[in-house]
Amino acid sequence: MKFSRKEKGIAGLNVLMSVVSMLFMIGIIVMVFIVAGDKLTTEIGDRSSGSVSNETIALLNLTAVSTTVAVLDCGEFTDSTILVTNETTGELVESANYTESGGYFTSTTSNTDYISPTNVNVSGSYTYCGEGTAALSIYKTTQAIDDTTDWFSTFIVLAALVVMVLLVVIIINSIKGSNLGGDNTA
Amino acid sequence: MRKEKGIAGLNVLLSIVSMLFMIGIIIMVYIVAGNKLSSTIGDVDASTSINATTLALSGVTDWFSTFIVLAALVVMVLLVVIIINSIRGSGLTEGGSA
Numbered sequence: 330m331k332f333s334r335k336e337k338g339i340a341g342l343n344v345l346m347s348v349v350s351m352l353f354m355i356g357i358i359v360m361v362f363i364v365a366g367d368k369l370t371t372e373i374g375d376r377s378s379g380s381v382s383n384e385t386i387a388l389l390n391l392t393a394v395s396t397t398v399a400v401l402d403c404g405e406f407t408d409s410t411i412l413v414t415n416e417t418t419g420e421l422v423e424s425a426n427y428t429e430s431g432g433y434f435t436s437t438t439s440n441t442d443y444i445s446p447t448n449v450n451v452s453g454s455y456t457y458c459g460e461g462t463a464a465l466s467i468y469k470t471t472q473a474i475d476d477t478t479d480w481f482s483t484f485i486v487l488a489a490l491v492v493m494v495l496l497v498v499i500i501i502n503s504i505k506g507s508n509l510g511g512d513n514t515a
Numbered sequence: 516m517r518k519e520k521g522i523a524g525l526n527v528l529l530s531i532v533s534m535l536f537m538i539g540i541i542i543m544v545y546i547v548a549g550n551k552l553s554s555t556i557g558d559v560d561a562s563t564s565i566n567a568t569t570l571a572l573s574g575v576t577d578w579f580s581t582f583i584v585l586a587a588l589v590v591m592v593l594l595v596v597i598i599i600n601s602i603r604g605s606g607l608t609e610g611g612s613a
Contacts, residue, residue, distance in 0.1 A: 344523065344597060351525035355532060362536045369543065375550060461570045463546040470539025473579030477532055480587040487594035488523070494598055498605035 341495035348488040352481050359477050366471030370403055370464050377459030381406075383450040385416055388427060388436045399432030401457035403468045406432065416448040524593040531586040535579050545572050 386394050398404040406429050413422040413434070428435050434451065458465035549569030553562045602608060 341597075341601065347522050348525065348594075351522060351529065355525065355529050358529065359532060362532070366536070366539070369540075373543065373547065375547065461546070461566075461573045463543040463550070466546055466573050466576050467539055467543045469576035470536060470542075470579055473576070473583055474532055474536060474539075476580060476583050477528070477587070480590070483587075484523075484525075484590055484594065487591060487598065491594065491597050491601060494601045494605075498601065498607065501607060502605065 340499055341491040344491050345488045348484055352484060356478060356481070359474055362474050363471050366467050366474070369467045370458065370471065373462075373464045373467065375459075375462045376403075376456040376464050377462065378454060378456050380410075380452075380454045382452050384452070385448055385450055386434060388434060388447045388449055390436055393430075393433040393435045396432050396434065396451055398455045398457070401432065401455075402465055404432045404455055404457035405430075407454045407456065410452075410454040412452040414450050414452075416450050422449055523597060524590045527589050528586045531582060535582060539576060539579070542572050542575055545569065 381396065381398060384396055386396055388394060398406060408429070411424070411429060413424075413427060414420060415422060426437055428437055432455070436447075458468045546569045549565050549572070553565045553569070556562050556565070
């Protein structure tokens, strides 16, 4: 009986090993590119700026709530300018009760009694990557490269399928070659 | 036919990711230079021209996501080809041979 592959006992595991190794190397490289890209986006210095005044959002328990800054490319508030007040009473909401990241506000308390009701007004200055700026170009590059890792699980599944198919082929050919089948000969 | 075995086009994906990052860096430098030129140059027409150039260059990065998707498709197609060739080479299908 002739087998198409000359390696014995490998069953395509060399394919799986190569895929896993390459994916790890690509992941490391993507990570380095993203770190470098994020640093460049921050340091390049041609970010655009703007301000928000009394934008009303509903702070929810431990849930990130977006503001208009969140939809901007690499938009983020300038921490020292953030002012959050209770929409009804105007009472200042202490900074310890929330965190801000990329224009998203998250309540840090497990209950909202202190800032009840949960509607608050947000004011502050922000920066973002404006159209045609160097910061936007490197930001979009980083975001696109970041999408590469979304495909890795698909590659692993397909590589595993290669191994499974070849293992099944070995099993079936072994059965056929053992004369346990109908008209095969050992 | 490709001679490398067991890689399934991942070298293509790695090359594309690296090239896209380098292109992104180069575009960033061009835009910085273009913006500096635009603010320094005194001639209005020349300034408009360099602005249009940098704006056009910045549009290149919009295609990067498409390139990543296509490169991933290359890898997926090659992995599926390996699977199909393995099945055909097993002799289990009509017309195939072990």
